[in-house]
Amino acid sequence: RKEVEQDPGPFNVPEGATVAFNCTYSNSASQSFFWYRQDCRKEPKLLMSVYSSGNEDGRFTAQLNRASQYISLLIRDSKLSDSATYLCVVNDGGYGGSQGNLIFGKGTKLSVKP
Amino acid sequence: GAGVSQTPSNKVTEKGKYVELRCDPISGHTALYWYRQSLGQGPEFLIYFQGTGAADDSGLPNDRFFAVRPEGSVSTLKIQRTERGDSAVYLCASSRSGKDIQYFGAGTRLSVL
Numbered sequence: 001r002k003e004v005e006q007d008p009g010p011f012n013v014p015e016g017a018t019v020a021f022n023c024t025y026s027n028s029a030s031q032s033f034f035w036y037r038q039d040c041r042k043e044p045k046l047l048m049s050v051y052s053s054g055n056e057d058g059r060f061t062a063q064l065n066r067a068s069q070y071i072s073l074l075i076r077d078s079k080l081s082d083s084a085t086y087l088c089v090v091n092d093g094g095y096g097g098s099q100g101n102l103i104f105g106k107g108t109k110l111s112v113k114p
Numbered sequence: 115g116a117g118v119s120q121t122p123s124n125k126v127t128e129k130g131k132y133v134e135l136r137c138d139p140i141s142g143h144t145a146l147y148w149y150r151q152s153l154g155q156g157p158e159f160l161i162y163f164q165g166t167g168a169a170d171d172s173g174l175p176n177d178r179f180f181a182v183r184p185e186g187s188v189s190t191l192k193i194q195r196t197e198r199g200d201s202a203v204y205l206c207a208s209s210r211s212g213k214d215i216q217y218f219g220a221g222t223r224l225s226v227l
Contacts, residue, residue: 004156008154042220043205043219043220043221044157044205044218045218046215046217049215087156087157089156092159101147101159101162101170101173102147102149102157102159103159104149104156104157104158105156106154106155106156107156
């Protein structure tokens with residue numbers, strides 16, 4: 001069974017804090033990696049793709065370790081608006097060059113308090 | 115532009131009934147996906163269409179579930195003889211091709227009483 005494992009949280013942090021989420025995946029054939037954000041009773045929305053070299057988008061930094069099959073997300077200077085569930089997502093390895101279908105973790109809930 | 119549209123947003127039905135859920139993808143997107151999200155879980159893949167054909171239906175839980183995309187645009191997910199365990203949010207996503215980022219609709223919340 002292809003799986004993505006995440007700590008469900010919740011992570012309760014004060015504004016301005018730095019928080020890190022981790023995720024492991026089981027399918028070594030996965031080629032694409034993402035973090036999605038999901039607000040309560042809303043659809044998932046892409047936060048950022050994750051590359052082997054690591055990538056940064058403002059206050060968000062994502063890292064990928066293929067050898068350990070491990071993905072991380074770091075949020076610096078947390079804002080109240082960062083409160084949401086963060087879903088770790090990998091593709092299933094695909095076939096014929098396609099992205100393949102997405103495998104989601106259960107999500108990590110973040111609550112940023114004033 | 116318009117995003118992925120799903121209707122209805124909420125559907126309440128009785129055990130044993132038949133339901134249809136509709137997805138209208140982003141214009142020009144050839145790939146369309148259906149996922150199901152139960153409470154406290156991440157979305158789980160159901161089926162993937164490339165154009166009119168189902169390229170991968172390995173996520174459909176059993177033969178009560180069926181989906182079509184006859185003209186390569188709008189898709190309908192059909193559930194026969196609904197069971198209480200089918201209650202979930204059914205999410206549709208589309209992408210420009212099978213290699214691109216998937217964009218999700220707001221989902222249909224199905225409740226089977």
